[in-house]
Amino acid sequence: MSNSNMNLKLKVWRQQNAKDEGHFEDYTVQASPDMSFLEMFDVLNEQLITEGKNPVAFDHDCREGICGMCSMVINGRPHGPKQGVTTCQLHMRSFSDGDTIVVEPWRSNAFPVIRDLSVNRSAFDRIIASGGYVSVNTGNAVDANATLIPKETADEAFEAATCIGCGACVSACKNASAMLFVGAKVTQLSLLPQGQAEASKRVVAMVNQMDAEGFGACTNTGACSAECPKQIPLSVIATLNREYIKAKLKGY
Amino acid sequence: MSKNIKLDSKIPAGELSQKWTQYRSSVPLVNPANKRNLEIIVVGTGLAGSSAAATLAEMGYKVKAFCFQDSPRRAHSIAAQGGINAAKNYQNDGDSVYRLFYDTIKGGDYRAREANVHRLAEVSTSIIDQCVAQGVPFAREYGGTLSNRSFGGTQVQRTFYAAGQTGQQLLLGAYQALERQVGLGNVKMYSRHEMLDVVVVDGKARGIIARNLITGELERHFGHAVLLCTGGYGNVFYLSTNAMGSNVTAGWKAHKAGALFGNPCFTQIHPTCIPVSGHYQSKLTLMSESLRNDGRIWVPKSKDDNRHPNDIPEEDRDYYLERRYPAFGNLVPRDVASRAAKERCDAGYGVGSSKMAVYLDFRYNMINKYGRAEASRLNIENPDEATLLQLGKEVAKEQYGNLFDMYKQITDEDPYEVPMRIYPAVHYTMGGLWVDYELMTNIPGLYALGEANFSDHGANRLGASALMQGLADGYFVIPYTIGSYLSNEIRTKSIPTDSDEFAAAENKVRERLQQLLSINGTQTVESFHRRLGLIMWDKCGMSRSEEGLKQAIAEIRALRDEFWKDARVPGTMDSFNPELEKAGRVADFLELGELMCIDALERNESCGGHFREEYQTEEGEAKRDDDNYMVVSAWEYKEGNAWELHKEPLVYENIKIAQRSYK
Numbered sequence A: 001m002s003n004s005n006m007n008l009k010l011k012v013w014r015q016q017n018a019k020d021e022g023h024f025e026d027y028t029v030q031a032s033p034d035m036s037f038l039e040m041f042d043v044l045n046e047q048l049i050t051e052g053k054n055p056v057a058f059d060h061d062c063r064e065g066i067c068g069m070c071s072m073v074i075n076g077r078p079h080g081p082k083q084g085v086t087t088c089q090l091h092m093r094s095f096s097d098g099d100t101i102v103v104e105p106w107r108s109n110a111f112p113v114i115r116d117l118s119v120n121r122s123a124f125d126r127i128i129a130s131g132g133y134v135s136v137n138t139g140n141a142v143d144a145n146a147t148l149i150p151k152e153t154a155d156e157a158f159e160a161a162t163c164i165g166c167g168a169c170v171s172a173c174k175n176a177s178a179m180l181f182v183g184a185k186v187t188q189l190s191l192l193p194q195g196q197a198e199a200s201k202r203v204v205a206m207v208n209q210m211d212a213e214g215f216g217a218c219t220n221t222g223a224c225s226a227e228c229p230k231q232i233p234l235s236v237i238a239t240l241n242r243e244y245i246k247a248k249l250k251g252y
Numbered sequence B: 001m002s003k004n005i006k007l008d009s010k011i012p013a014g015e016l017s018q019k020w021t022q023y024r025s026s027v028p029l030v031n032p033a034n035k036r037n038l039e040i041i042v043v044g045t046g047l048a049g050s051s052a053a054a055t056l057a058e059m060g061y062k063v064k065a066f067c068f069q070d071s072p073r074r075a076h077s078i079a080a081q082g083g084i085n086a087a088k089n090y091q092n093d094g095d096s097v098y099r100l101f102y103d104t105i106k107g108g109d110y111r112a113r114e115a116n117v118h119r120l121a122e123v124s125t126s127i128i129d130q131c132v133a134q135g136v137p138f139a140r141e142y143g144g145t146l147s148n149r150s151f152g153g154t155q156v157q158r159t160f161y162a163a164g165q166t167g168q169q170l171l172l173g174a175y176q177a178l179e180r181q182v183g184l185g186n187v188k189m190y191s192r193h194e195m196l197d198v199v200v201v202d203g204k205a206r207g208i209i210a211r212n213l214i215t216g217e218l219e220r221h222f223g224h225a226v227l228l229c230t231g232g233y234g235n236v237f238y239l240s241t242n243a244m245g246s247n248v249t250a251g252w253k254a255h256k257a258g259a260l261f262g263n264p265c266f267t268q269i270h271p272t273c274i275p276v277s278g279h280y281q282s283k284l285t286l287m288s289e290s291l292r293n294d295g296r297i298w299v300p301k302s303k304d305d306n307r308h309p310n311d312i313p314e315e316d317r318d319y320y321l322e323r324r325y326p327a328f329g330n331l332v333p334r335d336v337a338s339r340a341a342k343e344r345c346d347a348g349y350g351v352g353s354s355k356m357a358v359y360l361d362f363r364y365n366m367i368n369k370y371g372r373a374e375a376s377r378l379n380i381e382n383p384d385e386a387t388l389l390q391l392g393k394e395v396a397k398e399q400y401g402n403l404f405d406m407y408k409q410i411t412d413e414d415p416y417e418v419p420m421r422i423y424p425a426v427h428y429t430m431g432g433l434w435v436d437y438e439l440m441t442n443i444p445g446l447y448a449l450g451e452a453n454f455s456d457h458g459a460n461r462l463g464a465s466a467l468m469q470g471l472a473d474g475y476f477v478i479p480y481t482i483g484s485y486l487s488n489e490i491r492t493k494s495i496p497t498d499s500d501e502f503a504a505a506e507n508k509v510r511e512r513l514q515q516l517l518s519i520n521g522t523q524t525v526e527s528f529h530r531r532l533g534l535i536m537w538d539k540c541g542m543s544r545s546e547e548g549l550k551q552a553i554a555e556i557r558a559l560r561d562e563f564w565k566d567a568r569v570p571g572t573m574d575s576f577n578p579e580l581e582k583a584g585r586v587a588d589f590l591e592l593g594e595l596m597c598i599d600a601l602e603r604n605e606s607c608g609g610h611f612r613e614e615y616q617t618e619e620g621e622a623k624r625d626d627d628n629y630m631v632v633s634a635w636e637y638k639e640g641n642a643w644e645l646h647k648e649p650l651v652y653e654n655i656k657i658a659q660r661s662y663k
């Protein structure tokens, strides 16, 4: 067990509510290399509360990289410097004693700030509600082994389905595009036989909703996939485009 | 027993395997036109809540769903790793509904209801069908069929999985079904809303008070029925594998409104978690039970063997589970595996700097099981050990990649190269709101589903059975059983939320929040939670004693007093205030903790995860007292943190009761 042996300077975005302009505040905090980034924030918050100040609001829940709740831009990068991990899985050993760390919320018009580092991502739910599902009521299913699905296809669908809906892709994109998120769901469902029946309807509805929410266009920069904690591949965007064109040609 | 409470489990008459079928064909129905006028509140959107909300909406009911996270998809179910059980017998290894039923009752150490568990086993197969139809990408074999693995406490392969992310894939399936109903206008979703009380009108649950967590506003919501699908309360221990926000508040408010709490002390301590590394630690991380398919658990045979684990030869290792339980080996149930790890560490054989850990080692199976299979598949003749290991690693990566990565993230050690160090941690709560066969609490119209109820796992839950239960409750049980109640409610008009009962409930909630904010003390809420957790872990954790429990009760009472005098809750009520949310939850844990200890103290036996030091066999196994404790302990809340015990006898007509043996 290592002791608190890192002294850090933090510049943290503070914003009262959606209307407030917001500003950076500076803090110093002591951390240990074995701490997670969020545990370092716990220490900061306990410190602030004890000093009679308001703690920093930030979203988190599972703290194991699966719920998609945590969402900090750390030194300009969504989820911080390490590839393939969420903020909650980032450990302080990725930083050095004496570092200054800048922490901001996701930035996108479609994700308004609620307070400090917390943002509203309900736009993602509305995109799923527009078509990101298979329309099958409970009780309508056939035996699970009635339809064989090649292992490779199942694996590929699974890979796309591991998206945690965190929104880092949007935050990383200069256009605030949500194509990686939408592409991941469209890819998963279009690969599987169960998703075929409504593939065209789905892709058009989801893209329309994405546009309505104010997400930007995709200019193939690839920052989304590079910053995605689940390493969702850029190819899902190609699949999305292909499915979209196919649907349009069919007159959807 | 107080006169007004009658514990009626409503178990249908008839032969065990026919009960559910008969119930379903005789339960009153609600016609489609009436369904549209009936409103149902579903609190919680984990597997239980999402599946219930989606299905009830598909059936035509008007549904309002609530969760405190920013999206229903983030419920704690998302974190479940290893898999979900179902009696499909796809592996042709002798599985059946009866065997799943039997394993679950035995695994629960004969403290669960036969009829509920049999129903669970019956509907398990439909769950897999439903999830596949939704596009859940379960793991598959090369031939295209579904793949299975083994979990503890069973000798068949009945666990379906999606790498180490089964909960995520199942929840996304249920969440998408839910969002589809949101899109169709049949469900109104309230994210970032926390239910803070249930509203009871004329003895029936008629709504809830919820706080909009963004604005801080208190809202009143009416429903003809209220479903609590609010998860487990393992976080009473502060450190657990649960998500940070998991809490007991919804269930606790229902309890204080009159709902009985069943078997509160039944807690599951999971044997394979990453050990505690420092005082700042905020949670513990599970390493899925599925790892015990291929990981072998051991400690060195001699104390203070400081060699690198890979340098310790076979003859100097103690594979203590394989030694003590040859029939089940590394796949004994969780309670047994946890106690065995504790026993070795307490005896001084633990590893790592804290000595509170054991090894979970994959090397043997990477080489001998996967390496050899791959080598023969690839026609490699006489492969050397390094080649086998390399081939085996590839397979391990496919099976457990995300878990191994997670382990490495946290510990900075590579489990492909060195054995994991693991130790037991709080994981799941078998206890919860008492419900009858229809999943209704003793308050008419108030239901509890999923981990929030006490019903199916007895004193110990088998791995991969919580996901099964959550989805069984939501997709296949409540849609039928709720008809039995709602068919009598079709004449009930919406009750206006400006009624006295709603106003009184809202006032009570507001007063409590104000009280929390006005303590204005010096210590953080977090620090109280941490202290409570230590008391619970030391005295109401893996082993319990009369003396320890009595001390714990006194300590918790004192801590609760101190909390209400000296906690500091910053900020205001009418804004986004995560510290206020936390304070409310910790305040409830400070009450629940006491009840858990009272329950553990009252249960003068050991069973499943409840291990009382005074009651053990010579070999250190749990010793039940079936004559006196083959009961569900259902506690009734009385004003001022006092409780009255009601007992529901458990009757076993289809299973021969035996001392549990995994040897």
Ligand SMILES: Cc1cc2nc3c(=O)[nH]c(=O)nc-3n(C[C@H](O)[C@H](O)[C@H](O)COP(=O)(O)OP(=O)(O)OC[C@H]3O[C@@H](n4cnc5c(N)ncnc54)[C@H](O)[C@@H]3O)c2cc1C
Pocket: B043, B044, B045, B046, B047, B048, B049, B066, B067, B068, B069, B072, B074, B075, B076, B077, B078, B079, B080, B081, B082, B083, B084, B166, B167, B193, B194, B195, B196, B229, B230, B231, B232, B241, B242, B243, B246, B247, B249, B250, B286, B288, B427, B428, B449, B450, B451, B452, B463, B464, B465, B466, B467, B468, B470
């Ligand atoms: C790390 C981990 C791994 C696991 N792996 C497995 C596994 O492999 N197989 C298995 O079978 N089981 C596993 N389990 C257990 C299983 O995941 C849970 O028991 C199960 O998911 C619980 O589901 P649920 O729907 O009952 O509740 P949850 O998923 O916990 O959902 C609770 C819901 O209630 C809401 N809620 C709670 N209180 C309130 C309130 N006051 N107001 C509004 N909303 C509220 C929350 O927002 C959330 O939506 C695992 C558990 C853990 C911790």
Ligand code: SF4
Pocket: A162, A163, A164, A165, A166, A167, A168, A169, A170, A180, A181, A184, A224, A227, A228, A229, A230, A231, A232
């Ligand atoms: S695609 Fe990646 S970055 Fe975008 S929401 Fe999904 S997991 Fe997050």
Ligand code: FES
Pocket: A059, A060, A061, A062, A063, A064, A065, A066, A067, A068, A069, A070, A086, A087, A088, A089
């Ligand atoms: S807190 Fe769940 S992904 Fe980070």
